[in-house]
Amino acid sequence: MFLRSLLGLAGFVALWGAAVPVFNIPSYLLPGPIEVFDRICFLFERAELAGHIQVTVLEIFWGFLLGTFTGIVSAIVFARIPVLLRIFTPLILLLQTVPKIAIAPLLLLWLGLGLAPKVVLVAIVSYFPVMTAMLSGLRYIDKSFTDLAGVLRLTPWQRFWHVELPSALPGLFAGATVASTLAMTAAVIGELMGANKGMGFMLATGQENADTATVIGMVILLAFLGWAFFSMLEYLRKRMEDRFS
Template identity: 60%
Template structure:
């Protein structure tokens, strides 16, 4: 899959270069790949690009981890206590359906311009798909879980750890895979709304200076980071699927 993705990227670069040269597109509208790479190299040498990448990555990882933990724990509670789920669902849905570009300014007002509001926003968008995956996974075949636990005379904890959690594992990882793309979007929104470092900040600076090459370069970098993040989750899924299979 990774090799096919790389082949697709190369084909896109070739097509991009051909369009720019064949149609003589002005650089201020659509610079070619060489111009974009040159601008990225300039930012690396003169604008501490690696630091900005590190800031964005740290925000994404922290928010994703917090959101995943909260989603898994909430999924367990909701699967066990349907009344709590019914009570909490309207609030969760309101939070998830509210435009994130509208939530970001509120978080900036409440939490300041540092990394905290970005981390919270990423955790919010990560929470729902992971929680939904956990609830779905635990409830799938719930009757069979109970019967098997009784036959094996397992304690509630043993039943959860050895039977229910392995069964919910694929659904949770599917939710995490969805959350990777949402986390990237939330990180960029948070940095566009207010930041003094990060790739979203560089993107915003490029937009303000009408520097199309910088804007495209930051979009490319963010897309590559998002792709890599998704592949990491997929690798975890493939490596752990055998371990969590039911015997």
Template identity: 60%
Template structure:
């Protein structure tokens, strides 16, 4: 899959290069790939590009971790206490259906311009796919597994660690894979709304100065990050299925 993806990327770059040269597209509309690469090198040497990448990845990681913990905890609570799900689901759906670009300004007003609003926004978008993945796995857990837990007199924590978590691992990893791509979008939205560091900040700065090469470079960088995360979780999911089989 990775080789096919790289081949597709190479084809896109060739088509991009051909379009620029054949149709004479001006640089301010669509710079050539080499011009974008030069701009990225310039940003690395003069604008500490790697520091901005580290800021974005840090916010992404903390927000994803928060969404993961909350999603798993909520799924367990919903599976064991349906009344909790009925009371909480309207709020969960409200947060998921509300445009994230509309939520971001509120988080900035409440939490300031620091990393907190970006982390919370990432947690919001990652929570739902992880929660639904784990909840689906718990709901379709074979009855024999529950009978085994009762026979062995496992505590709720032991039942989760030794029975429920392994059984829901495929659906959990599927939810984590989907959440990884959403997380990249969320952290950039947060940085576009208000930040003084990060990839989204550089993207907004390039837009304000009509620097098309910077904008395209940041978009490509974000796309590579999202692609890398997706491939990573897909690899973990496939290896898990090979080792433990499908549930």
């Protein structure tokens, strides 16, 4: 299974490598895979690429953690106290419907060019899908599970930990997966708009210098980063499922 998906990837790279000389594509439009690979190695050696990757990863990590944590906690609170949900819904919806790109400049103005504005932006985009998924998971518990909890005289805490939380878990992880792709985008957008470090900053620099190899290199690295992020969530989901079985 893994080998076969690797085969598809290898085929794509081979096609890309073959197309560049065959169609005589100039390197400033589309450099070949070897050139891109060389550029990535060069950037690691000479331009502290590892440091830039670290910055982006940290932004995504802290932002995603903050967003999902707030999302989960507020969903639990909203499920317990529906009045609060009615009070906060317009505000949350407004924050959700406004294009995130429009918020980014504001955050940069307020919080500067460092880590903070990107972390906040990532947190904002991660919050909504996680909160809604968790909330619907908690609200639409099978009625028969409520009966079971009643017959077993479960305490509110036992009911939450043993019945409601595991019921909501599949939805929660679906929400987190959606949030993970949004989080990546938000971090890069934040960096594109104003930063002096990070993969988005490298992208912007590559664009300014018409350095196509760097831009493509960053895109590939971001794809790998997204894949690693997704795998980590899958791993976490399996661990959590085992925890409750």
